Structures are given as C-alpha cells and as structure tokens.
Amino acid sequence: MTGDPAVPPGGPRHPRLLVLGANGPTGRRVVQQALDRGHEVAALTRHPEAFPIRHERLRVVAGDATDPDTVDTAVAATDAVICTIGAAFTRQPVQVYSTSARLLVESMTRHHRRRLLVVTSGGVDTGHQPRGALARLSRSVMRDHVGRTVYDDMEQMEATVSASDLDWTIVRPPGLTNSPGTGYAVADTRIDGPVMSRDDLAAMLLDHLDDDRHLRAVAAVTTPGLRVSAWDMLHHEVLKR
Numbered sequence: 001m002t003g004d005p006a007v008p009p010g011g012p013r014h015p016r017l018l019v020l021g022a023n024g025p026t027g028r029r030v031v032q033q034a035l036d037r038g039h040e041v042a043a044l045t046r047h048p049e050a051f052p053i054r055h056e057r058l059r060v061v062a063g064d065a066t067d068p069d070t071v072d073t074a075v076a077a078t079d080a081v082i083c084t085i086g087a088a089f090t091r092q093p094v095q096v097y098s099t100s101a102r103l104l105v106e107s108m109t110r111h112h113r114r115r116l117l118v119v120t121s122g123g124v125d126t127g128h129q130p131r132g133a134l135a136r137l138s139r140s141v142m143r144d145h146v147g148r149t150v151y152d153d154m155e156q157m158e159a160t161v162s163a164s165d166l167d168w169t170i171v172r173p174p175g176l177t178n179s180p181g182t183g184y185a186v187a188d189t190r191i192d193g194p195v196m197s198r199d200d201l202a203a204m205l206l207d208h209l210d211d212d213r214h215l216r217a218v219a220a221v222t223t224p225g226l227r228v229s230a231w232d233m234l235h236h237e238v239l240k241r
C-alpha cells in the first residue's frame with residue numbers, strides 16, 4: 001500500500017490550512033493535529049530553521065505575518081486560516097496582532113477565502129470579574145500594567161476581525177499550559193476555568209473549522225478541571241518571556 005492512510009483516494013478531504021504563529025507552542029500543536037487529521041498545512045514562521053515538524057502535506061513558509069506580500073501569497077494558496085500569533089509582554093506598543101489581522105482580512109477578502117479563526121485571550125474581556133479579591137487583583141495587574149500593550153493590540157485585532165465580512169471566530173483562552181489535553185469546554189463570550197491545555201486549544205480550533213456554532217462570534221474556551229499553581233503559571237508563562 002502506498003500513500004498516507006489518513007488521506008482518502010482522490011486527495012485530502014480537508015481544507016488547505018494556513019497557520020500563523022505556527023512555530024509557537026500552540027501553533028505547533030495545531031499544525032501536528034491538522035496533519036494528523038489529513039489537512040494540507042502551510043506553517044508561517046519567521047524561523048523556519050527552528051520549525052520541528054516535517055511532513056509531505058506540510059509547507060513551511062518563511063516570513064513575517066506583518067509583511068503584506070508574505071500574508072497575501074500565503075492566503076492565496078490556502079482555504080482557511082488559523083492565527084495563533086503571540087507577542088511577549090512588553091512596555092512597548094505591540095502591533096503584531098492588529099497588523100496581521102488587518103492583512104489577513106484584506107487578503108482573505110481579496111482572494112474570496114472565508115474561514116478565519118484567531119486566538120486572543122480571556123484577558124481581553126474586561127467586563128468579566130473573576131471570583132475572589134486576589135484573582136481580581138492579579139487580573140487587573142496583568143490587563144492594566146504587565147500585559148497592557150499586548151491586550152490593547154488584541155482588542156484591535158478583535159475589532160478588525162469582527163468588523164469583517166469573513167466567517168470569523170475569535171477564540172479567547174485563559175492561561176495556557178503544556179499539560180496533556182483532557183477535552184475542552186467552549187461557551188459564548190465567557191467561561192469559568194483559569195487554565196487551558198494547548199493540546200485542547202489546538203483541537204478546539206480544528207474542530208471549529210467547519211462548525212458554525214461560533215460563526216461571527218467570540219468563543220470562550222477552557223480545559224475544565226485543569227489547575228496549575230500560580231507559581232508554575234508565573235514561571236512558565238510570564239517569566240519565560
């Protein structure tokens with residue numbers, strides 16, 4: 001027998017997928033799971049030499065997601081886009097979320113591509129106050145100080161995407177961990193649950209490529225029951241940056 005058993009005769013059943021932020025810890029999981037499901041995948045990264053996945057249905061695209069030509073060429077060769085672009089917390093203005101979103105919307109509109117999923121963060125939802133004084137304090141410190149410029153730019157991304165005519169879904173996870181996936185929960189706009197497995201986030205994004213339950217809407221996601229200590233979260237997800 002020849003060929004990939006995941007691909008039926010006559011070619012792949014799944015849309016060609018472009019992943020932005022493909023070389024991040026979530027992006028790599030999206031790419032691997034998409035390949036496992038039978039997609040053809042284009043993985044955009046500024047560091048192709050450091051991208052660890054190789055596959056006959058994978059094309060690694062070298063480039064910056066804020067470069068119009070890079071985005072346009074990549075979009076022209078795909079059917080659907082998942083954006084897991086991320087930026088480190090910084091005091092400097094951040095523009096990578098909003099710029100890549102604008103370029104994606106323009107390019108997808110031009111090339112008549114419809115399905116776009118972008119990842120922002122539960123931290124964008126300032127109307128939601130977590131339970132407990134400590135949780136509220138830590139959220140305020142993250143949103144208004146440590147991560148202010150990142151969250152501001154995520155808000156811009158959400159505004160750009162939600163104003164488009166595309167079939168978009170904005171996915172807001174809580175803090176992400178590398179814990180193995182145990183299954184995700186998804187709700188409109190808001191969900192309780194302090195952390196999410198990146199395995200589960202990747203699965204959610206791929207499951208929703210052809211699921212219209214959160215079409216042109218915000219999906220709040222989490223891994224129910226997953227807990228990590230505040231120290232582990234700080235150590236792995238904030239101090240690493």
Ligand SMILES: NC(=O)c1ccc[n+]([C@@H]2O[C@H](COP(=O)([O-])OP(=O)(O)OC[C@H]3O[C@@H](n4cnc5c(N)ncnc54)[C@H](OP(=O)(O)O)[C@@H]3O)[C@@H](O)[C@H]2O)c1
Pocket residue numbers: 020021022023024025026027044045046047063064065066083084085086087088096119120121122173174175176177198237
């Ligand atoms: N970490 C958390 O706890 C957390 C919580 C809530 C939401 N989120 C969001 O969830 C998503 C995934 O987060 P993550 O922690 O798994 O990944 P991440 O560490 O934020 O990495 C994302 C990737 O984006 C790529 N990237 C950044 N700027 C780029 C540019 N100009 N052009 C092309 N690629 C660029 C980088 O890859 P290259 O350098 O190879 O290009 C990077 O590896 C992000 O949107 C993040 O903001 C994260």
